[in-house]
Each structure stands twice: as C-alpha cells, then as structure tokens.
Amino acid sequence: MARDECGHPDLDPNKYDADEAVKIICLGDSAVGKSKLMERFLLDEYRPQQMSTFALTLYKHKATVGNKTVLVDFWDTAGQERFQSMHPSYYHKAHACIMVFDVQRKITYKNLSSWYKELREYRPEIPCCVVANKIDADMKATQRSFNFAKKYVLPFYFVSAADGTNVVKMFRETIKRAVEYKQNPTDFMDEVLQELENFDLDRTVEDSEGDD
Numbered sequence: 001m002a003r004d005e006c007g008h009p010d011l012d013p014n015k016y017d018a019d020e021a022v023k024i025i026c027l028g029d030s031a032v033g034k035s036k037l038m039e040r041f042l043l044d045e046y047r048p049q050q051m052s053t054f055a056l057t058l059y060k061h062k063a064t065v066g067n068k069t070v071l072v073d074f075w076d077t078a079g080q081e082r083f084q085s086m087h088p089s090y091y092h093k094a095h096a097c098i099m100v101f102d103v104q105r106k107i108t109y110k111n112l113s114s115w116y117k118e119l120r121e122y123r124p125e126i127p128c129c130v131v132a133n134k135i136d137a138d139m140k141a142t143q144r145s146f147n148f149a150k151k152y153v154l155p156f157y158f159v160s161a162a163d164g165t166n167v168v169k170m171f172r173e174t175i176k177r178a179v180e181y182k183q184n185p186t187d188f189m190d191e192v193l194q195e196l197e198n199f200d201l202d203r204t205v206e207d208s209e210g211d212d
C-alpha cells in the first residue's frame with residue numbers, strides 16, 4: 001500500500017484537497033451497531049439486515065471544522081462475540097475513538113472496560129466517547145445511568161442508528177475533538193509526529209517559493 005507523508009496509507013490531505021486529515025476508530029462488541037452508525041452518518045441510510053463486518057472497512061469522509069476542510073478516515077472492524085484483541089495497526093495513529101454498546105445487551109456495556117483498557121495501551125491520550133446505541137428499541141434506557149463514561153470522564157451519547165437520534169451530533173463532535181487532538185497532541189510520540197508533519201509542510205512551502 002502506498003504511504004503518504006503523514007505515514008498513513010492514503011491519508012494525505014493534499015490528495016483530497018483538504019487542510020487536515022484524521023483517523024477515527026470504532027470499538028465495541030459484535031452487533032452493537034458500529035457499522036450501522038457509520039452508514040447512518042455517512043450515507044444517511046439504514047438497512048436493517050444483519051451483516052457482521054468481516055475484517056476491516058474504511059470509509060472516507062470530508063468534513064468542515066471551523067473554516068477547515070478535514071479528511072476523515074473511519075475505520076470499522078468486526079467486534080467479535082467475546083472480547084478479542086484488535087491488531088495493533090488498527091490503533092496506529094488514530095486521533096479519536098468511538099466506543100459503542102447496545103442498551104439492550106448488558107454484556108456489551110460490561111465489555112467496554114476491556115475495550116477501553118486495550119485502547120489506552122496503544123493510544124493513552126486520544127479523545128474517546130461512549131455511545132449507547134439502539135435507544136429506539138428501548139426508550140427507557142435513556143433514564144438509566146451508565147457510569148462508565150463518568151468514571152473515565154468521557155463524553156456520553158444516547159443514539160439510534162435506526163432513527164438517527166444524536167448520530168450527526170456525536171460524529172461531528174468526535175471529528176472536532178480528533179482535529180483538536182491532532183493539532184495539540186498530549187502524547188509525546190504524537191507531538192513528535194505533528195512536528196515532523198509541520199516541518200514537511202514548511203519545507204514544501206519553502207520549496208515552492210524557491211521555484212518562483
């Protein structure tokens with residue numbers, strides 16, 4: 001696979017006429033609705049059939065944050081029945097994470113701690129949010145309290161991929177946080193990467209100025 005200057009295969013903002021590029025990953029047990037949420041946001045479409053994600057699906061999306069055009073790479077993978085580790089490359093250089101559970105299946109909420117633990121092993125500092133999906137099927141769920149998000153001070157959303165409740169809001173806020181993180185990383189390695197990217201950009205500008 002071709003690698004670009006940011007080190008991501010295909011995540012080169014110049015190629016897509018964007019000012020910035022971010023990678024957002026999605027975690028959670030199988031069948032919690034990760035793929036349906038992406039479909040709802042990206043295609044404004046919801047097909048109710050069950051089809052588990054096989055390996056990896058990548059979606060590209062152009063967003064606007066402030067006055068900047070942002071290229072977003074969404075990574076969607078199958079959540080598996082029991083918790084199993086993701087391949088480290090899934091986490092590699094991610095700028096934000098969406099963690100999903102199904103309000104109708106308690107086990108998927110319980111398993112958030114395993115997902116979160118693994119996320120923090122690879123990406124200790126990136127923004128992460130917790131998403132309670134399928135509230136259309138259980139409206140009472142919104143009255144229950146889910147303390148996981150409070151415990152780790154993470155934004156929390158009640159959503160429905162089926163009827164669209166809160167989906168756009170959740171994705172937009174996550175994209176914004178991903179961009180903020182990329183521009184002001186708090187993880188040492190990410191700071192270095194951002195410096196290198198800025199350095200490359202400066203050099204490109206200087207090079208093109210030299211051409212005149």
Ligand SMILES: Nc1nc2c(ncn2[C@@H]2O[C@H](COP(=O)(O)OP(=O)(O)OP(=O)(O)O)[C@@H](O)[C@H]2O)c(=O)[nH]1
Pocket residue numbers: 028029030031032033034035036037047048049050051052053054077078079080133134135136137159160161162163
């Ligand atoms: N009622 C309801 N059902 C939903 C909602 N979102 C997803 N589903 C259903 O839940 C099932 C699983 O959805 P997927 O999006 O495929 O789940 P996933 O998390 O991507 O699953 P894996 O790819 O196996 O990890 C499908 O049958 C969907 O129709 C929702 O908001 N409400």
Ligand SMILES: [Mg+2]
Pocket residue numbers: 034035036051052053076077078079
């Ligand atoms: Mg899926």
